Amino acid sequence: MSIQPAGSSIVPEFRVGSRLYTLYSGWAFRYKTLSDGRRQILNFLLPGDLIGLQEEFVDQSTHGVEALTAVGLCEFPRDGLWDLFRQKPELGYQITWLAAREEHLVDENLLSAGRRTAAERVAMLLVHLYRRAERVGLVTESRTEFPLTQQHIADALGLSLVHTNKTLRQLQRLGLHSIDGGYLTLEDPHAIARIADWVDRPMRRQPLI
Amino acid sequence: MSIQPAGSSIVPEFRVGSRLYTLYSGWAFRYKTLSDGRRQILNFLLPGDLIGLQEEFVDQSTHGVEALTAVGLCEFPRDGLWDLFRQKPELGYQITWLAAREEHLVDENLLSAGRRTAAERVAMLLVHLYRRAERVGLVTESRTEFPLTQQHIADALGLSLVHTNKTLRQLQRLGLHSIDGGYLTLEDPHAIARIADWVDRPMRRQPLI
DNA sequence: CGACATGTTGAGATGGATCAACACTTGTGG
DNA sequence: CCACAAGTGTTGATCCATCTCAACATGTCG
Numbered sequence: 001m002s003i004q005p006a007g008s009s010i011v012p013e014f015r016v017g018s019r020l021y022t023l024y025s026g027w028a029f030r031y032k033t034l035s036d037g038r039r040q041i042l043n044f045l046l047p048g049d050l051i052g053l054q055e056e057f058v059d060q061s062t063h064g065v066e067a068l069t070a071v072g073l074c075e076f077p078r079d080g081l082w083d084l085f086r087q088k089p090e091l092g093y094q095i096t097w098l099a100a101r102e103e104h105l106v107d108e109n110l111l112s113a114g115r116r117t118a119a120e121r122v123a124m125l126l127v128h129l130y131r132r133a134e135r136v137g138l139v140t141e142s143r144t145e146f147p148l149t150q151q152h153i154a155d156a157l158g159l160s161l162v163h164t165n166k167t168l169r170q171l172q173r174l175g176l177h178s179i180d181g182g183y184l185t186l187e188d189p190h191a192i193a194r195i196a197d198w199v200d201r202p203m204r205r206q207p208l209i
Numbered sequence: 210m211s212i213q214p215a216g217s218s219i220v221p222e223f224r225v226g227s228r229l230y231t232l233y234s235g236w237a238f239r240y241k242t243l244s245d246g247r248r249q250i251l252n253f254l255l256p257g258d259l260i261g262l263q264e265e266f267v268d269q270s271t272h273g274v275e276a277l278t279a280v281g282l283c284e285f286p287r288d289g290l291w292d293l294f295r296q297k298p299e300l301g302y303q304i305t306w307l308a309a310r311e312e313h314l315v316d317e318n319l320l321s322a323g324r325r326t327a328a329e330r331v332a333m334l335l336v337h338l339y340r341r342a343e344r345v346g347l348v349t350e351s352r353t354e355f356p357l358t359q360q361h362i363a364d365a366l367g368l369s370l371v372h373t374n375k376t377l378r379q380l381q382r383l384g385l386h387s388i389d390g391g392y393l394t395l396e397d398p399h400a401i402a403r404i405a406d407w408v409d410r411p412m413r414r415q416p417l418i
Numbered sequence: 419c420g421a422c423a424t425g426t427t428g429a430g431a432t433g434g435a436t437c438a439a440c441a442c443t444t445g446t447g448g
Numbered sequence: 449c450c451a452c453a454a455g456t457g458t459t460g461a462t463c464c465a466t467c468t469c470a471a472c473a474t475g476t477c478g
């Protein structure tokens with residue numbers, strides 16, 4: 001396993017033939033940028049998530065991956081995914097599981113960016129990340145580490161930084177959540193979930209790779 | 210293989226335990242809706258695309274799939290994906306290939322919805338769909354069947370129907386494209402690609418399932 | 419023929435963008 | 449130790465891209 005510091009680039013946005021990892025510890029995110037610099041964060045990565053699967057199939061890396069905190073990475077063997085599928089079909093199945101789940105995350109984010117208002121997007125992001133963190137055991141005493149800056153939130157939601165700030169403050173003033181000292185608390189989980197139009201769907205237990 | 214008419218629902222938006230198919234012929238799309246009816250189209254499906262993979266892993270279907278034209282569907286064996294991976298790892302590998310590629314499509318759409326202007330989104334959608342159609346042999350004489358209504362385009366781009374119409378007309382007036390009689394032509398592929406900030410990236414040959 | 423889906427266009431309203439300041443913290447070099 | 453720059457968060461004022469509302473045209477289908 002290798003360790004990388006917060007803010008470092010795990011997969012550069014344009015690059016040929018990178019490797020496949022699982023995120024063992026820490027937070028990261030996938031992103032794309034337009035040629036004039038506008039950036040969209042595609043989804044956030046929590047422990048257990050896969051990094052670099054698309055690069056295996058698309059010849060050029062089309063998104064970057066960056067560390068939000070210090071991260072631990074677990075690298076897959078170099079000899080190719082195809083061999084892995086042949087030799088350990090169970091592992092192949094689990095990789096597909098993770099790929100389908102990540103697509104599900106992007107689906108949710110696209111629904112937000114395309115159809116939700118600013119307040120709904122922010123609420124959705126907070127609830128969604130909180131529940132994901134919860135599922136991988138990152139929540140203690142009703143709060144979770146929350147290493148995103150407002151710029152990250154804005155880039156994830158397709159909003160401007162300024163409007164993101166105003167919307168966050170608005171929700172916080174309503175007593176829905178608080179972000180303090182790098183930790184997120186859902187002060188009124190029911191209300192914030194209602195705003196986000198969030199329904200907690202059961203997912204199968206996550207495979208351990 | 211089964212056939213379904215245009216406009217029919219292939220996978221309803223909320224449903225437990227549906228099946229896995231490949232789209233053999235025709236056009237379809239995946240979508241999600243908020244509880245008040247706002248709809249977001251996640252991506253369009255062309256021949257060779259997979260339908261229903263997420264349902265295999267998420268216990269409840271979280272997106273619907275609808276046919277745009279009459280479609281031919283090829284159903285995977287009922288006995289479960291896990292057996293398939295074990296017995297035919299090559300097929301498993303190709304399924305993962307397709308899953309990663311579909312995620313790549315959703316990534317692109319999220320970038321559009323989050324960061325592109327209306328004109329850029331429309332340009333991107335037209336170029337992207339045209340190139341995809343081209344890749345599966347649906348382009349003849351520089352045009353492709355184009356079964357989307359403006360409502361579909363609006364729902365895919367996160368725009369209102371009215372603004373979608375005005376933007377389409379604007380691009381058409383500039384001589385960038387034309388949509389006529391259910392067919393799309395890129396009149397000025399270079400210009401429209403520039404607006405879309407589109408770069409044609411090579412992809413590996415698509416596996417035939 | 420009427421009902422309905424689809425496309426088109428103008429006018430006015432508005433959510434969110436942009437611009438501009440400023441506060442606070444952290445790190446860095448002198 | 450201070451001076452300064454850079455990153456982050458906050459807030460008000462103004463602007464504009466897009467939304468909403470409204471009306472109408474066209475084509476299809478029963």
